Amino acid sequence: MFRIEILSHLVNGECKLEEYLLKHPPTKINPEKAKPDLDGAKSHFHQVIKAGSKNQYYKDALLLLSKLHFALGETEEMLKLHEKVKLDEMSLQDLPCTKLKLVAEGYAIRGMVMEKQLASGKTGKDKVTEDEVIAMYEKAGDLAMYHLQEADRIRYGSSGMVMTFSSAGPHSSHLAGPVLETAVQRAPLLHIQQGNLNKGINRFRQILKAVEVRTTQNIRTTIARELSEVLLRAVCQRAYSPPTLESREEKPETSHRRSSSLGGSLTSLRTSSSKGSLKPKMYTTESLFVPTTVDEEALLLLLLSEVQVNRDVVFNRTSEHASSREHAYLHATAVYDLLAIALSRRAQYQLLSEALDRTMKFSFQEFHMWQQFGLSLMSAGKYSRALIVFQECAQLEPENTDVLMHAAKICLQHLHKVDKGIIFARQVVDLKPSNCFLMARAYLLLGIAYGMKSTEASLHQERQTFQKESLKYFKLASSKDTNDYLIHFHTALQLANSRQIPEALQSIHNSLTLNPDYSPSYHLLTLLLSAQKHYSEALTTIQVACKEFPQDFGLQFTKVTVEEICKGPEEALMTCKVLLELWKEQESAIPSLETTIGHDPDRVASEKRSIVHMGLSEYIDRPDTGSVHNSVAASKVEQALSEVASSSSYLIKSGSPQVNRIQGQIWLMTAELFLSLNKPEDAKNCVSEAALMTPLSHRLLYVRGLIHETLGNCMEAKNCYDSALAINPSHIKSLQNLGKLQMELGHLEMAERVLRTAVSKDPTAHQAWLTLGKVLEAQGEFENASNCLMTGLELEATSPILPFTTIPRIIT
Incomplete structure (x- = not known):
């Protein structure tokens, strides 16, 4: 047989085998189905073997045939062929790239068979250990990475060693093949399964330190994603060991080190590989960034993976690309889910929402990604856009109650779109979920919504109707879940607004019995006791609450008012002094809005916020009474005017608007107490301090009016009241x-x-x-x-x- 004929048989057989394995990876193969599909390739390999052991393609044919037997599930035949080819005794020096790949696949296949034998307990004459399996995979992985580097060097020249993400094609990983990809990934995972977490992590890092080429990018992306998952799930900061870099004594030339910037080329990164070694070339330079915390490393890996998955997405929506499109989407989903976990731990919802925003270009009608995007927007405080996203999710899955509940919550609690909130909550009720808790919460939302409408209603009859509707839904909610403290709390609040004080007291006691750690319940109980003129009991309650929740400014403000009635203004002034000290301690912890982009009030910086601070912002935004819509509008007008005043004056103290408003609230409360003591000059000084915080607050103008009224300046007082009402027409x-x-x-x-x-x-x-x-x-x-x-x-x-x-x- 002529040499060209032997080579033709070898190439045809290999093409058929590789084409089949690309469509049907060995891990999912059905041997019975594979047999007829691989008969043609098998006959080609036998033709090459028949030509004798002296032809140069003899061992290549044996290795490919062993790979074929592995695909057919014939492990004994595969092992016999490996013994025949004497894989362990083969000299690997100066082998061409094609044969190097076959040898690497031989080690990978043997590792897979040994792992299967170890799992089944059938190890044959020679007892197989897990360490031997790992050694096979590591050797196969090193040879695979080295082969890919050499193949890229031969194909693209020396510059191919250091290409960037943007230079590789979307199908470059096909040169590696599913067998070698499995070998590269299995070794670190087996280390972890053995309980050697650090060894597994170091093996992952070693693979990632290999010099990147076009054909290794998808492998590196998978490894980076798997390593980040291991770091997030199994490593705490205390047990974390940062990666180490090996550095060589010789220094690179300055021109070589500065030859590239911004990732256009990686030639500034020196590579390390011993002469004649078959280990992959590694990056070894002091200029590499080395993470110092587990979250830092995991986030870095995921951000790099995100760049790759965004580059590899398939935008073509035709049916012929459906398979590749689904594969790319699943890979992207895995990366973005891990990114959501990593960023949520740091409460970096702004960054997460921006990352998920980039997924919308390839997430058409993909519910999971839309839901993740909506949740990130909601957590970042971008409520208007979150509502739009949840509405889209509701169209994709109309019976998903979670989406409808999130939309209703945004409408009621953040956007004050009461009618829309009622629509979403009713849709949940109409779906009749089997989960009693979910049904109870849907009724709770309806009760809250009608309670809000009763507050805004101007006609007495209309107000009464909404109050009855609100209490009806609270009763239905309680019938579905009698142990939900929030239902009892909101029932008490609605009864209090309806001035049914005894019934409200009963409900708030039930709420506190179910959850004694909910601070608004103590707040409401204090106000209910004061409504019954039991001021001493109210004072005792608020004092206990303030000791339990010392950082809750809402409780502290109420305590000042109760103390003024029970103990006089002097005692209340001492509490205001304590409040200022508390504010100084908590100033750094109060969320800053300075990172808001473009001064959009709907884009709130997603820093870590406690329930205390969230409740405080709600408290200081609340009107004394009146329409919710008017109070929200007034709050935005006040914020905008204060920003204008701040930008035009050098006297305004720096700091976030919320921090300033808290301190301003304390100074204004102190000013009112000085007025109660008939000390208008001291009150003026307090108002001056408050003006540095919130120069155009309606409450500031109101207190100024009180001062002018105390001094007998009626017209100035009238002007101040008019100005306050111009900002907030509902300030009672x-x-x-x-x-x-x-x-x-x-x-x-x-x-x-x-x-x-x-x-x-x-x-x-x-x-x-x-x-x-x-x-x-x-x-x-x-x-x-x-x-x-x-x-x-x-x-x-x-x-x-x-x-x-x-x-x-x-x-x-």
Whole structure:
């Protein structure tokens, strides 16, 4: 047989075998199905073997035939061929790349067979150990990496050793083949299965330190993803050992070290490989970045993997590319899921949402990726966009209750789109989930939504209807889950807003019994006790709560008000001093909004925030009472005006808006206490301090009005109240004081108009009703005045020291 004919048989057989294995990897092979498909390749290899052992392709044919027998599941035949070819005695020096690959595959196949024998307990005459299996895989892996480096050097020249991500084609990994890819990946995993975690991690790192070429990029991406998963799941910071770099004594030339920048080429990285060694070339240079923490290394690996998977995605939506598109998507999903875990541990939701945003270009109608993107946006505080994403998720999976619940929560708690929130919650109820907890939470959301609508309703009958609807859904929620403390808490809050104080007290006691560690329950209990005029009990409750939750500023602010009533303004001033000290201690922990991009109020920096700080931001954003929509609008107007004032003045103290608003709140509360002691000058100083924090706050303007009113400057006080209402038209205290001031100035019609606005916005504002009665009496409308005065007195009997609306409706 002529040499060209032998070579033709060898090449044809190898092509058929490799083509089959690419479609059907050996780990998933069905021997019965493989036999007819591989008969042609088998006959070609036998033709080459028949030519005799003296032809130069004889061993190549034996190795390929052993690979074929492995694909057929005929392990005994495969081992006989390995003995015949004497694989362990073969000289590997100066072998061509094609034969080097066959030898590497031979070691890989033997390792797979030995591993299978070890798992089944049938090890034959020679007892196989796990160390021997690992040694086979490591030898196969080293030869595979070396072969790929040499093949790339021959094909592309010496510069091919150091190509970047962007230079490789999407199918370059086919030169490695599934057998060699398995060998490279199995060795570190077997180390870990043995319990040698550090050995497995070091083997992963050793593979990643090999000089990168076009044909190793997909292998490196897989290894990087697997190593990051091991680091995230099995390594804590205390047990973490950072990677080490081997450095050589000789120094590279300066021009060589500076020849590249920004990854255009990696020629600045020296490689290490002994002359004549078949180990892969390694990066060994001091200029490499070495992570120092487990999270740092895992994140670095995942970000590098992300670059590769984004490059390899298949955008073609035709059916012929469906298989490759699905494979690329699954690989990308694995990387991004791990990236979500790594970034969530650091609360870096802003970075996570930006990373997942890049996946949208290849995630058409892929529910999992859309859901992950929505959750990241929600965690990053980008609520408007998160709602849009969840709406898309609901279209992809209309019966997914989790998505609907997240959308309802965003609408009610963050965007105040009450009607939309009701729609989403009703969809959950209509699906009738078998999970009682989920059904109870859906009813809870409906109750909260109707409670919010009752607060915003201007007509008495409409308000009463919404309150009944709210309580009805809370009752349904309680019937589904009697042990949910949040249901009892929100029921108590709604009953309190309806001024059903005894029933509210019963519900809040139930909530505290189920969960004594929920601070808003203590807050509500304090206000309920004060509504019954049990101020000493309220003080005891709030003191216990503040000791239990010392960092909750909302509780501390309420404590100041209770102490003012029970012990006088002097004692309350001492608490304000403690509050300022507490604020200084917590300043660094309060989340900063300075990283907000483009001053978009919907893009909040996703730093680590505790429930305490979240509750505080809710507290300081809350109105004394009135419409939720107006309070949100007022908050945004106030923030925008303060930013404008801050940018135009050098006197404004630096710091995030939320940090400034907390300190400003403390100073304004202190100013009111000084006014109670008839010390307007000290109050002025406090307001000046607050003005450095929040220069255009409606509450700041209100307190300035109080100071002017105390000093007898009626017109200045009126202007301050008008300015406060221009920022927040629902600020009840400003409306009450403005109405009272207009009455004292003799402007009875204007006073009546202002006070009617106040009682329409908050029908429970007893002070507004009483003042309105006096105005109507002065106008001669005695019957209407009597009704207003009676209403005010009835409300005053159940009026808490602070409005119940100061407690936010938190949905956890």
